[in-house]
Amino acid sequence: MTEFSLASYANKPLAECTELELFNALLSLTKDAAAEKGYNQGKKRLYYISAEFLIGKLLSNNLINLGLYDQVRAELAEAGRDLAELEEFENEPSLGNGGLGRLAACFLDSCATLGLPASGVGLAYHCGLFRQSFDKNKQYESPDYWLRWGQESWMRRTPKHYTVNFGNLSVTSTMYQIDVTGYHSQCDTLNLFDVDTVDERVIKNRINFDKSQVAKNLTLFLYPDDSDEAGRILRVYQEYFMVSNAAQLMLDECVERGSNLHDLADYAAVQINDTHPTMVIPELIRLLGERGIGFDEAVQIVRDTCAYTNHTILAEALECWPLSFIERVAPQLVPIIQQLDAFVRGQYEDDFVQVIDQWQNVHMANIDIHFSHSVNGVAALHTKILEDSELAPFYKIYPEKFNNKTNGITFRRWMVECNPGLNKLVSGKIGEGWKTDAEQLEQLLPLADDPAFLAQLDQVKRTNKQTFAAWLAAHQGTVVDPDSVFDVQSKRLHEYKRQQLNLLWAIRKYQRLQMLEADELPKHKVTVIFGAKAAPAYTIAKDIIHAIICLGKVIEADPVASKYLQVVMIENYNVTAAQHLIPAADISEQISLASKEASGTSNMKFMLNGAITLGTMDGANVEIAELVGEDNIYTFGDSSDEVIARYKRGDYNPRSYYEKDEELAAAVDFLTSDAMLAQGDATNLNRLHDELLNKDWFMTFPDFADYCATKAQVLKDYEDREAWQRKALVNISKAGYFSSDRTIAQYEKDIWHLR
Ligand code: TH1
Known part of the structure; x- marks a missing residue:
């Protein structure tokens, strides 16, 4: 294994570098180290499609996962520099609203760590979730330009381009890639799509911009909705753009790995993260049709490949698009959605389970449930509520599809990185095994009767409170005790x-x-x-x-x-x-x-x-x-x-x-x-x-x-x-x-x- 030395990535002594120069050097070092680890590969690959990946800052996360954190910090300290200063310097990519997006990021970390070949697929928003500021005791929003300062980025432009057709407008996408480092493992990738025509000058302020020109707006903003659907047509454009790219990428890669497309489900698993990527189902059916596969077989292939996760029972968050929106955004999908609707109508009478309702609205979750092989909730109670009430008519039809997958978080970011004091205390007692085998934390249980250990725990919390108080004072001038x-x-x-x-x-x-x-x-x-x-x-x-x-x-x-x-x-x-x-x-x-x-x-x-x-x-x-x-x-x-x-x-x-x-x-x-x-x-x-x-x-x-x-x-x-x-x-x-x-x-x- 190569010895990675930060000094060799800077063209002057570390002590003399600006923060920007140090950051760029660290970025190059990390990218090289990730490339050397290599990527998880295999016949079958996961495509985790999600409108949000709330990845957060990556510098320390990647250094920890690559096993370089202590060494780099020491090298910086020797030059009189502080890693914390660079952590502060890094911009956070806020490419998500909250739990749903953060979950996707934790999942990619875990896939990489467990050695599972996986790709996240989403959008390269130019602006992440709005920045919030307070004035006169009220919230104000401003655009979050997270890619700035001529700063190097974690995203690399790839030579992959796809054509996406929106009725009479056709755009060419570009795929960007971010390495997903796993903990002491090989990497996976996050693939984010963009179009070169997006024009940041159309922004006047956060909520008022010229939405008429799709090509200029397509990937400009992440929608600032959490469990509330704004219902804007631009959102449908974004969704179709995302899934059309995802479907094309996936078919290309599977063919490269040897699939004849009839056996697609042996080469790809698609996880649909809430309903935002639902159109991947008709899009895949359409693309398989273009490649000579009949409708019925295509439906079966897609069903065997796709799985759907439901994240909410809030009625206002269940996406339901007027068919006329889809007619405008992706007219090529309309006959397919109508065929899927006819297929369901032929089998079931219940209005609740239909794809297109009497007002010509398309129920996205209903497409997911009929045309994927798995439907999961995200906690035991949630899944039970889906089965017993929210989605009960579906559960009656497809009991075998329903399953629960209680959410989780990556302990690398949410303990090792963010709580070094606790990490040290815990690892000092039970070793490092818990970082990849989290149940080992149970070995701490006997210490419940050890007053000395409990006092140490108290001390760690107290130090963390002081550190937070200092951060808050610097962040917004608020003093807490x-x-x-x-x-x-x-x-x-x-x-x-x-x-x-x-x-x-x-x-x-x-x-x-x-x-x-x-x-x-x-x-x-x-x-x-x-x-x-x-x-x-x-x-x-x-x-x-x-x-x-x-x-x-x-x-x-x-x-x-x-x-x-x-x-x-x-x-x-x-x-x-x-x-x-x-x-x-x-x-x-x-x-x-x-x-x-x-x-x-x-x-x-x-x-x-x-x-x-x-x-x-x-x-x-x-x-x-x-x-x-x-x-x-x-x-x-x-x-x-x-x-x-x-x-x-x-x-x-x-x-x-x-x-x-x-x-x-x-x-x-x-x-x-x-x-x-x-x-x-x-x-x-x-x-x-x-x-x-x-x-x-x-x-x-x-x-x-x-x-x-x-x-x-x-x-x-x-x-x-x-x-x-x-x-x-x-x-x-x-x-x-x-x-x-x-x-x-x-x-x-x-x-x-x-x-
Ligand atoms: C959240 C859920 O509210 C939360 O309970 C859950 O832990 C998390 O997802 C991860 O499963 C959701 N976020 C969104 C965001 C949008 C639409 C629906 C949901 S549900 C935009």
Whole structure:
């Protein structure tokens, strides 16, 4: 193996290099090291098609995976340079909204690590998810140009081009490639498609740009929707562009590997990541037809090749495109979709399972379910809800297709990289094996009775809190107290995730603090930390952000309350911020309305980093609770069955809760108090107040009292530091199940069969 020395990649002494020069040198070194490792290869290959790959910064991740991290850091230190300075310098590719995109990135890491030949296929967005800034306590959005500064990029341009036809417009694509390094393994690749005609000058600001010229706009932006579908036609263009490239690439590569296309399923497995890549099904049927394969056989080949993952039951996120959109974007698919529709109509009468409904809307998930061989949910509860209610008519037809694959995260990024202190403590005790065999973390369990070890764990957390406080001060000038309890809720802003429930708790806490006598005041200050972006068009979500920031200001201005409570909103929360924040968290807020969060993945990251979950029995929280036992998690609120039943009855009335619970009423009304109005905007605060009181679609009021009581218990238990660290230790020990290596091994065994 080559000895990689950074000095040989720079044309002057490292001490004299600019950050840009050092970064470019590191990039070249990493690329060479990856190339030397080589790529996972085999007869059958996975094509993981996804509109999002939220890969985050790659420098340290790649150095760790390639086994070069310590050596490079030492070489830099010798020259008086700091790797942290370059980590800061790197731009984050935010090519995803949240969990769905980050999951795709973790999956590629695990595929590479497990030696599975895999390609991610997606789009090379010029601008990632918008940058968020706060002004007048409100969110503002600006374009995220992540490729800048004449800086070298992780993406390399390849000579691969495909023609994609949109009705009377035809474009030529270019494929870019990013190496996906696995942990001490060979690499896989992420293939991102772009067109050269995209013109960044059409951007006026984040939400106002000239959308008329498709060729100029096609890959300009990632859609800033998380579980909310904006329903714009440009999105359909993006989707067709993505899948047409994916299908052409895959057929080419399979033929190169020896496929005669009749046996395509022996050469390729396609995983359809939510419904965004659904058109790959009719596109493959079309392309197989062009290559001489009849319709019925093509349908069977495609079914044997494709598998579909569902990530949400939120009705508004289930894609449903007017056939007229598809007629405009990809008219060549229309006869195929109509044939698929006719095929389904011939077999099943139920309207629910039809491909095209009576209003000529195409139900993308229905195509996926009929014409793929596997349908999976992303946590046990989610899959059960799909089978029993959301997709029950399909489950009746195809019980054999349904399966669960509980999500996972890569421990390389979410512990080794982001929490070096914990990594060292853990590896010092049980060795390094857990990094590729995560269940080995269970070897830590006996240390639950070792006070010295628990004290060390406490020390690691304390250091992480200090490091985070320093980062936050530098990042946005906000000062937090590392001696306070860090109570964290970080995820996209959505009503179903219920940041508003946490907000109401903070208001109530503030109101109680004002009433307490000096001798009743709490021992530890609580710092409630939010990180969240709201989709630019999602009004109520933005109102919630506004209310959180305003409340933070109200409390800050109160000389007594501010000693015991602080409310902070992190600006521009992204993967980088998450890597600073999660290792510092004491409490992990996972408080979605039961049944609505398909899985969640930050819950797993917090657990692995020793935070204790305060959550509803939703998504993967249910599995966390089973693993750690009731002493090591705090659960509250209505069950998914109760919630589903209440929706069915349709009799939920938030006012009845408001009228019965004085404290709840006082907290809700505080939103429009003089104190809040002095900080904020009446329009926004009134709208949020009225929305909660009259609608509260995600049922915060029924769970409010239980949430407050449970959180009081959490804060009380925090006072016994040793008992708390014991809970943290159990959480870390039991996190092994949530390694994405386990998830990927299950996809491989049950669905892909690459080996
Ligand atoms: C998320 C789910 O909300 C989350 O519970 C899950 O852990 C994650 O996917 C990974 O499985 C989703 N993100 C999106 C984004 C869009 C559309 C649907 C979903 S579901 C754009």
